[in-house]
Amino acid sequence: MKLRQFSTQKGMTLVELLASISLFAVLIALSSTVIIQMINSEDNTSRQISLNQETNVLVSELRNEYTEKSDEVEDAEKFNICYQKIDGLDVKQVITFLDDKQQTKQVNNDCIIGITKQEVLPIEITTANEADQTLTIKTSWRNNDEYVIELKNEEDEKYEFTEDGKFANCDYNQNTRFKNADDYKKVMFIDDCKVNGSAWIAGDIEVKNKTKLVVEKNLYISDNVRIVGKGGNDKAGHLCVKGEIHFPDGKSESDYDIDFKCN
Numbered sequence: 635m636k637l638r639q640f641s642t643q644k645g646m647t648l649v650e651l652l653a654s655i656s657l658f659a660v661l662i663a664l665s666s667t668v669i670i671q672m673i674n675s676e677d678n679t680s681r682q683i684s685l686n687q688e689t690n691v692l693v694s695e696l697r698n699e700y701t702e703k704s705d706e707v708e709d710a711e712k713f714n715i716c717y718q719k720i721d722g723l724d725v726k727q728v729i730t731f732l733d734d735k736q737q738t739k740q741v742n743n744d745c746i747i748g749i750t751k752q753e754v755l756p757i758e759i760t761t762a763n764e765a766d767q768t769l770t771i772k773t774s775w776r777n778n779d780e781y782v783i784e785l786k787n788e789e790d791e792k793y794e795f796t797e798d799g800k801f802a803n804c805d806y807n808q809n810t811r812f813k814n815a816d817d818y819k820k821v822m823f824i825d826d827c828k829v830n831g832s833a834w835i836a837g838d839i840e841v842k843n844k845t846k847l848v849v850e851k852n853l854y855i856s857d858n859v860r861i862v863g864k865g866g867n868d869k870a871g872h873l874c875v876k877g878e879i880h881f882p883d884g885k886s887e888s889d890y891d892i893d894f895k896c897n
Contacts, residue, residue, distance in 0.1 A: 681765050688723045689761045689769050694891065696746070696759070700775045701860070704751045716745040722764045731756040754858050774858045776838075806830060809851075812837045832877065835859055841871030841892060848896075852877035855885070863892035 699715040707713050717725075728739040728746050740747040749755070753776060760770045809831040832851040836859065841847055843865030853875040855861070863871035874896035879887075887894050 678765070678767070681763055682767055682769075685723070685761065685763045685767055685769050688720050688763075689759070689771060692717055692720060692723065692725070692761065693759060693771055693773060697773075697775050697860075700749065700755070703749075707751050709751055712748045712750050714745045714747050715749055716743075719744050724762050725759065726762050726768065727758075727760040729758040731758075776858045776860075809834070812839055835861065838862075840864060841873060843871060844869050845871045846874055847871075848874045848876070850876050852880065854880045855882060857882040857885075861890040861892050 695717050696715055699717065703713050703715055725741045725746075728741055730737050730739060730749065732750055732752065739749065755775045756772070757775060758770060758772045760768055762768045805828050807830045810829045811834040826846050826848070828848040828850065830850050832854065833847075833849045834854040834856070836856040838860040839847075840862045841864065853873075861873065863873070865871055870893065872893040872895050875894055876896065879894060881887075881889075
């Protein structure tokens with residue numbers, strides 16, 4: 635008796651092959667779309683970060699230019715402030731506020747035209763990059779007023795600059811305030827100084843290269859003041875606050891050109 639053997643050879647039909655290829659193509663297309671969206675999102679984020687950084691550099695440069703130029707003109711006099719062009723960054727709009735009135739300023743040849751000198755100048759600057767992303771920064775600049783240091787105690791004793799710009803004493807044993815005066819443009823620290831109490835900064839200060847100002851308790855900062863640490867990298871002047879730092883509303887460490895560190 636012979637046994638019959640049945641064998642089956644099963645393969646893919648042309649229709650099944652085409653269906654598989656089509657499904658694979660759809661999966662590739664979907665994956666490519668997701669990958670492209672992720673890349674574009676990362677690029678947009680990178681451009682926005684660059685826009686923020688470059689705009690902050692520009693605003694800082696303009697602020698310094700305003701401070702210097704305002705020292706050369708009379709109150710309410712108009713002048714131009716110019717900046718160094720940053721590749722890929724355009725200044726789209728500049729608005730100032732004078733006596734609560736909004737004024738749109740013309741920007742021409744990398745200069746802002748017709749800035750008016752005033753004690754505090756509220757200003758709004760809008761920039762854009764090559765991807766048409768925009769950023770608007772609202773800030774306030776002040777003219778180049780002059781300052782002394784005052785030590786608050788029972789006798790309301792004052793400590794002023796010597797003729798060469800140094801403090802008469804750099805160690806203060808009570809709460810210390812910095813404020814406007816008529817003889818000096820700003821408070822400058824050229825030697826390490828310490829406030830054995832709280833400090834209130836109500837006027838511009840500058841901490842020179844390789845110098846530090848130590849505040850043993852709290853630091854209070856008035857609005858519209860400049861705090862600058864001169865020098866570069868780890869050699870820049872810095873401000874060490876061992877208590878709490880009370881910034882003006884809407885301000886933080888990043889709004890000041892100095893490191894708040896104690897190391």
